[in-house]
Amino acid sequence: MAEQQAGDLHQEDTISTFNFENDHVEDVGNVTIDLHTGADSSQNYSAATTPDVNLENFSETMDPNTTTGTAERHISIQRSLTDLKNLIGVEGAGKKSCPLCPEEKFKPNYSHKLRRHLQHLHWKVSIEFEGYRMCICHLSCRRMKTDLNGEQVPVRIGAHYHCIVCSATIARRTDMISHITRHLNKGDTEASFNGATSGQVQSTEVLKEVDTDVHVFPNHLTPQKTDSFFNPKMKPNRQLIFCTLAVLAQERKPLECLDAFGATGIMGLQWAKHLGDAVKVTINDINEGSVKIIRENCHLNRMKVLSSKKDEEEDEENIEEAENTLGTIEVTQMDANVLMHLRAFDFIHLDPFGTAINYFDAAFRNVRNLGIVSVTSTDISTLYCKALNVTMRHYGCNIVRTEYYKEVAARMVIASVARAAARCNKGIEVLFSVALEHFVLVVVRVLRGPTQADESLKKIRRLIHCQWCEERVFYKKCHMLEENVYSQLPCDCHGSMPGKTAVELGPLWAGSLFNTGFLRRMLFEAVQHGIEDIQPLLKNLVCESECTTLKHHSIFGPMSYSNQEESGVVIKTSASHKPGVEDTTTPTCSGLDKRKGSDVSGNAAKRQKGDIPVEHPPFYYSIHRHSIRGMNIPKINKFLPYLTQAGFRVGRTHFDPTGIRTDATLAQLKAILMKYSLPTHTDSQPGIHSHASAEPISEPVQYSIPEALEVDQPAEEVKPESG
Numbered sequence: 001m002a003e004q005q006a007g008d009l010h011q012e013d014t015i016s017t018f019n020f021e022n023d024h025v026e027d028v029g030n031v032t033i034d035l036h037t038g039a040d041s042s043q044n045y046s047a048a049t050t051p052d053v054n055l056e057n058f059s060e061t062m063d064p065n066t067t068t069g070t071a072e073r074h075i076s077i078q079r080s081l082t083d084l085k086n087l088i089g090v091e092g093a094g095k096k097s098c099p100l101c102p103e104e105k106f107k108p109n110y111s112h113k114l115r116r117h118l119q120h121l122h123w124k125v126s127i128e129f130e131g132y133r134m135c136i137c138h139l140s141c142r143r144m145k146t147d148l149n150g151e152q153v154p155v156r157i158g159a160h161y162h163c164i165v166c167s168a169t170i171a172r173r174t175d176m177i178s179h180i181t182r183h184l185n186k187g188d189t190e191a192s193f194n195g196a197t198s199g200q201v202q203s204t205e206v207l208k209e210v211d212t213d214v215h216v217f218p219n220h221l222t223p224q225k226t227d228s229f230f231n232p233k234m235k236p237n238r239q240l241i242f243c244t245l246a247v248l249a250q251e252r253k254p255l256e257c258l259d260a261f262g263a264t265g266i267m268g269l270q271w272a273k274h275l276g277d278a279v280k281v282t283i284n285d286i287n288e289g290s291v292k293i294i295r296e297n298c299h300l301n302r303m304k305v306l307s308s309k310k311d312e313e314e315d316e317e318n319i320e321e322a323e324n325t326l327g328t329i330e331v332t333q334m335d336a337n338v339l340m341h342l343r344a345f346d347f348i349h350l351d352p353f354g355t356a357i358n359y360f361d362a363a364f365r366n367v368r369n370l371g372i373v374s375v376t377s378t379d380i381s382t383l384y385c386k387a388l389n390v391t392m393r394h395y396g397c398n399i400v401r402t403e404y405y406k407e408v409a410a411r412m413v414i415a416s417v418a419r420a421a422a423r424c425n426k427g428i429e430v431l432f433s434v435a436l437e438h439f440v441l442v443v444v445r446v447l448r449g450p451t452q453a454d455e456s457l458k459k460i461r462r463l464i465h466c467q468w469c470e471e472r473v474f475y476k477k478c479h480m481l482e483e484n485v486y487s488q489l490p491c492d493c494h495g496s497m498p499g500k501t502a503v504e505l506g507p508l509w510a511g512s513l514f515n516t517g518f519l520r521r522m523l524f525e526a527v528q529h530g531i532e533d534i535q536p537l538l539k540n541l542v543c544e545s546e547c548t549t550l551k552h553h554s555i556f557g558p559m560s561y562s563n564q565e566e567s568g569v570v571i572k573t574s575a576s577h578k579p580g581v582e583d584t585t586t587p588t589c590s591g592l593d594k595r596k597g598s599d600v601s602g603n604a605a606k607r608q609k610g611d612i613p614v615e616h617p618p619f620y621y622s623i624h625r626h627s628i629r630g631m632n633i634p635k636i637n638k639f640l641p642y643l644t645q646a647g648f649r650v651g652r653t654h655f656d657p658t659g660i661r662t663d664a665t666l667a668q669l670k671a672i673l674m675k676y677s678l679p680t681h682t683d684s685q686p687g688i689h690s691h692a693s694a695e696p697i698s699e700p701v702q703y704s705i706p707e708a709l710e711v712d713q714p715a716e717e718v719k720p721e722s723g
Contacts (some may be wrong), residue, residue: 074162076100076137081123084135085115098122101138125173127161129180134161141169206300209235210242210531212273214266214297228290229353230264233438234376237351238267239526239534240434241374244443245271245347246525247518248372249278257347259283260336260359265294265329267349269301272327274529279347282330284339291333298329306330337362344368351376357394360420369448372431375417377440383409399505403470403622406435406655407513408463413442414509418456427452432522432541433513435655459511466502468493471666472619474510490665512615514545540654547616547651547661549640617649620659621669628670631677636660642676643669 078084087099095108100122109117126133136159160169161176165183170176204215207230216230249255257279259268268283285291298305304325332339340348340362348363348371350356356375363373377383382390385401385408392398397412399405410433421428421444428444435441447456458477464485465472471491486494486502493501523538543549627633634642636658643650648664662669 073132073164074137074141074167076122076135076162077132077164078135079132081119084118084123088114100135102140105138127173127176127180129164132164134164134176136161136173207232209266210239210270210274212266212269213300214264214269215293215300216264228263228287228293230266231438236434236436236534236537237376237439237441238270239531240432240441240443240522240537241267241349242270242274242529243522243525243531243534243538244372244374244431245279246275246529247521248347249275250521250525251370252346253278255279255346256344257281257349258340258343258345259349259351260340260363261285261351261353262294262331263290265297265331267351268294268329269297269303272303272329273301276327280328280330282332282339282343282345284332284334284336286333286335288333291331294331298331302326304328307332341365346371347374348372349374349376351378353378355379355382355394357416360417361423364421364424364426364446367426367446369446371446372443373417373446374441374443375413377413377442378438380438380440383412383435383440397506397508398503400465400467400503402465402472403625404472404619404655404659406440407619407653408505408508409440410435410442410513410655411508411510412506413440414444414513415460415507417442417444418460418509421446422453422457425450425453427454427456429515430509430511430513431515431518432545434537434541459509460507461510462504462506463508464489464502465505466491466493468497468501469666470625474508474618490667510618512545514541514616516542516545519545537654540652544651544653544661545616547649547663549637549651616651617661617663620653620656620661621666622656622658623660623673624658626666626670626673628674628677630680631674632680633673633677639673639676642672646672 075087084099088096093111095110096114097103097108098106098114098117101117106117122135122137123133126135128134138159141160141162158171160171161173162169163176163179163183165180168179170179204217206213207216208214209232214230216228245255245257255278257268257271259265259271259282262268262283262285265283265285268281271279272281283294285294295305302325304327306328307330336350336352336359340359344366346368348367350359350363350373352359354377356377360375367373379390379394381387382394385391385399385405388399391412395412395416397415399408399412402408414428414430414433418428425448427447427449429447431443431445433440433442461474461477463472463474466489469491471489471493473488473490476488482488489502519538519542523535523542526532526535526538623633623636623639633639636652640650640652640660643660643662643664646664646668648662648668650660650662650664653659653661660669664672
């Protein structure tokens with residue numbers, strides 16, 4: 001009778017288990033990875049307990065040399081309930097212990113109670129994968145973990161699952177389902193991980209980018225827990241960062257640079273290989289496997305590897321080895337926050353997996369005056385309005401999906417950067433910001449002093465966004481409450497539409513997103529180093545910063561070779577040292593004399609405050625979003641001169657290929673768009689376009705916005721006649 005009841009329960013439990021061949025779920029939760037996966041079922045029915053590492057956002061790595069021998073499955077992974085019973089011999093007499101529970105949780109008991117315990121507690125919540133069941137385990141497999149200092153600390157013992165593919169230990173069932181689904185999507189098998197756990201060295205391939213070679217694993221696009229991630233789609237990001245550092249290297253030498261999250265180390269290798277003695281590169285990563293790959297890549301590119309200051313003194317004595325190397329790179333294995341608190345740098349690049357908000361305070365703690373901090377954020381779902389609750393937690397901003405959402409993401413990151421710098425009595429100047437499909441890059445220059453911090457905080461304001469027409473405007477610089485907030489919007493949607501039509505977004509950065517002088521110098525450095533892939537983007541950024549077009553803008557002008565002024569501070573470039581060019585600028589501040597440099601920069605900012613160029617208009621309009629129904633709108637390149645003739649500033653934007661950055665209001669933009677749009681059909685003959693009878697576009701038009709086309713009187717849309 002008991003056996004029949006057990007069989008019925010087994011059939012019910014089989015239906016409740018998760019089958020990965022038919023179902024797919026999203027990837028959620030965090031994974032705690034057990035680096036040593038050797039299991040021994042004959043000793044207390046538990047796996048070998050070794051230190052495990054807890055990484056965020058599924059960033060999984062494992063040292064291939066951690067274990068030896070053939071990897072065995074954990075005792076909690078069985079094919080059937082009978083196999084689980086055979087481990088302890090349930091049919092025998094006397095009290096027996098559960099193989100998956102410690103005695104503190106389930107004391108030794110008789111066979112019928114142990115059978116019910118195995119069925120209801122372990123087998124019922126199991127997860128099926130390729131004919132095996134991963135049962136829940138209550139043993140002390142996760143007794144110790146590694147903290148930020150590298151020490152082993154005890155962890156709370158709880159229920160968990162053991163992955164049959166990679167032997168990872170995961171606490172929640174939903175997280176385990178997502179983890180196995182990722183293996184299915186990547187095509188991972190148990191055999192692919194057995195090679196790594198058995199001490200075999202995985203084969204690698206060499207990729208080349210900007211004359212820099214790096215070792216990557218064959219699955220570098222979808223890394224397993226034994227690999228370091230390398231994304232070829234981030235090449236524009238690496239090239240922009242290199243040009244930024246090349247410009248900073250012309251101001252002062254040598255520079256102490258930090259790549260806080262090295263991964264394969266390709267970014268730091270490019271710095272050291274192409275900039276030479278002008279930079280002192282430090283590549284850091286908390287993962288031991290990534291550090292080993294970084295060291296191998298350094299040797300591949302003939303770079304000397306330093307682990308500490310003592311190694312640097314010892315390597316100076318070895319002259320023969322120095323002759324065969326092209327440079328020196330310091331490789332560290334430390335938490336990024338700890339490293340940035342311990343040492344001061346002139347240039348810091350933050351590119352973690354996901355958001356970088358947790359590293360802002362440490363980055364601005366010791367960065368030198370007039371140094372540069374670059375932040376790459378890859379949490380696209382958070383920045384691009386797909387996870388609004390996470391956006392509020394990380395950035396403290398309220399946002400909605402708009403036509404200019406990419407620029408909102410960039411201004412949101414800059415606002416967080418400015419607040420973090422102000423907490424350290426530092427201000428920022430935005431050099432440039434880029435928001436593409438895979439990342440948001442923000443590069444700022446650090447200005448020391450509480451005065452600079454206060455000026456930066458004044459540029460953080462909230463935004464009023466109309467949800468009907470998507471008109472937008474920043475709040476006025478006033479702390480007093482206004483009776484009618486809608487009066488600040490140029491549109492009249494609140495008067496013509498019922499209910500509340502606008503929403504408050506932010507707080508966002510209300511200042512400029514680009515520095516024209518710095519972008520010109522970046523373009524010059526890109527040409528000097530032969531980086532052709534990034535030059536079109538830099539040209540677009542230069543034009544966007546000046547709110548102009550390529551046809552009416554000269555890229556290589558006299559400003560490219562003269563001294564540049566940024567935030568009222570005159571920055572000396574390498575062109576000032578050329579023969580025949582007189583040096584009339586103030587001395588550049590060095591990182592060694594920080595207090596003296598702060599005084600010079602502050603005085604220069606006060607003297608030249610009125611010489612700062614006019615900022616570009618905030619945000620942009622999508623011409624396709626505001627197109628008129630039944631009308632053929634002109635091409636964007638032909639429409640831009642019409643706005644210029646009307647007396648408005650206009651230019652393209654890299655945020656949106658159909659976007660137009662202009663200081664005209666939405667009503668004025670629609671009025672001009674209405675005038676130069678052609679109806680789809682003529683009135684006399686259906687099906688024949690009216691391009692022949694219309695006014696030629698090439699003819700010069702003298703046009704100005706009349707008073708009748710103000711906000712309260714929008715232009716009427718011309719509707720095509722039927723038939």
